[in-house]
Amino acid sequence: AQTVTQSQPEMSVQEAETVTLSCTYDTSESDYYLFWYKQPPSRQMILVIRQEAYKQQNATENRFSVNFQKAAKSFSLKISDSQLGDAAMYFCASLSLRGGNKLVFGAGTILRVKS
Amino acid sequence: GAGVSQSPSNKVTEKGKDVELRCDPISGHTALYWYRQRLGQGLEFLIYFQGNSAPDKSGLPSDRFSAERTGESVSTLTIQRTQQEDSAVYLCASSSNRGYEQFFGPGTRLTVL
Numbered sequence: 296a297q298t299v300t301q302s303q304p305e306m307s308v309q310e311a312e313t314v315t316l317s318c319t320y321d322t323s324e325s326d327y328y329l330f331w332y333k334q335p336p337s338r339q340m341i342l343v344i345r346q347e348a349y350k351q352q353n354a355t356e357n358r359f360s361v362n363f364q365k366a367a368k369s370f371s372l373k374i375s376d377s378q379l380g381d382a383a384m385y386f387c388a389s390l391s392l393r394g395g396n397k398l399v400f401g402a403g404t405i406l407r408v409k410s
Numbered sequence: 411g412a413g414v415s416q417s418p419s420n421k422v423t424e425k426g427k428d429v430e431l432r433c434d435p436i437s438g439h440t441a442l443y444w445y446r447q448r449l450g451q452g453l454e455f456l457i458y459f460q461g462n463s464a465p466d467k468s469g470l471p472s473d474r475f476s477a478e479r480t481g482e483s484v485s486t487l488t489i490q491r492t493q494q495e496d497s498a499v500y501l502c503a504s505s506s507n508r509g510y511e512q513f514f515g516p517g518t519r520l521t522v523l
Contacts, residue, residue, distance in 0.1 A: 299452075328510050338499060340453075340514035386452055390510055395466040396441060398503075398512060400452035 318387030435504030
């Protein structure tokens, strides 16, 4: 079974600064994917970034990047130049193709951005 | 449509009543998923459809919960004899044949009084 753990219930960052959200996971599968989703108060789940486990290179999407440490089963999200619109709940999730394609989510981290 | 849609957006019901929640996936997406999100928590998987069949129902919490999908399109999640612990946001997602990227709808907030 897959599990995902987010140990930071809440984080704060000053506008324009950098923040890192932590995530660890556990899986016995060799073929899996990892994701960060953003959920603003509107409830809409928005995909921020994804990482294929077989790729060693860390994924990046504009101001968002990950630090994927496969041996440590760690998958942190770095947000650079934080903006007020980044304030939301962030969820880390894993997906195993042998596990029925279902996403397994962490409990989430609330990110507050201070102006 | 351009994205996944769900209806109703909000549903308030009395304990013991049945409710139906609807999901319209992105056109052409063969896979459809239902998740439940209790207040302040992460999403819990409920059920997965590939086409019209449901190879994974492992997340349905009790036999009061059921879901169907017709025409490889619309899906309905039915909760019978609702209980207060069923109060949550129910989210639907769909994905293409490639399978691994899921696109979410806005969810239905269910409140059981």
